[in-house]
Amino acid sequence: MDAHARNLVLFDIDGTLLRTEGAGVAAMLRAFSRLHGERGFSFEGVEIAGALDGLLFARMMAQHGLPGDEGTHAEFQRIYADELARALTPSVVRRMPGTTELVGALRDAGAGVGLLTGNYERTAHLKIALVGFDRTHFPFGAFGADGPSRRHLTPVAIERAAAHLGRSFDPARVTIIGDTPHDIDCAKAHGCRALGVGTGPYSPERLLAAGADLAVADLADLAAIRGWILR
Numbered sequence: 001m002d003a004h005a006r007n008l009v010l011f012d013i014d015g016t017l018l019r020t021e022g023a024g025v026a027a028m029l030r031a032f033s034r035l036h037g038e039r040g041f042s043f044e045g046v047e048i049a050g051a052l053d054g055l056l057f058a059r060m061m062a063q064h065g066l067p068g069d070e071g072t073h074a075e076f077q078r079i080y081a082d083e084l085a086r087a088l089t090p091s092v093v094r095r096m097p098g099t100t101e102l103v104g105a106l107r108d109a110g111a112g113v114g115l116l117t118g119n120y121e122r123t124a125h126l127k128i129a130l131v132g133f134d135r136t137h138f139p140f141g142a143f144g145a146d147g148p149s150r151r152h153l154t155p156v157a158i159e160r161a162a163a164h165l166g167r168s169f170d171p172a173r174v175t176i177i178g179d180t181p182h183d184i185d186c187a188k189a190h191g192c193r194a195l196g197v198g199t200g201p202y203s204p205e206r207l208l209a210a211g212a213d214l215a216v217a218d219l220a221d222l223a224a225i226r227g228w229i230l231r
């Protein structure tokens, strides 16, 4: 077994691997209108960063007195993926510094690498494909319809990693990388390590205050970050 095979690293997507600069949120709002007609859907007053897509859907349906059943949710996901595929072009999506190199270095070292994101699985892969990642980079993960809160996603991701890689992971050897206090919380709640990254709406100081074990401006310092994760 590779020297670092006992390490598992789970990446958030928005604000961590990439940014869609509002195009993702706009696509989701258009999907609500396509599904239910124009009703002035808006995320005003809703904290989007770090939220789960499945929860945003449920809240929006409840707010407008609309059905949020499984069938409607599935239809919404299909329409949202369609809107997102049209809205997101390589010129709209920005990859965050150092991400390709870090993912490559961790995989080369033999660590498990996966996703822990509020995105639906389908739209998660749609987004990361635009910055050059595919399922070989992130062969497993936990997604925005896998639980009622981000905290619920952590054990899901760890179990899927174990199933995919055929080995179990001690939470102390699991690192979750994300850009919001929700990412930090879902790591610390399960005894995992939290690496905060300041490429989203929160500064490294805010992420440290939220309990991050380490917080950096971005992931560009490959040697330092790789060393910290695999220490």
Ligand SMILES: [Mg+2]
Pocket: 012, 013, 014, 015, 016, 049, 050, 178, 179, 180, 200
């Ligand atoms: Mg994020």
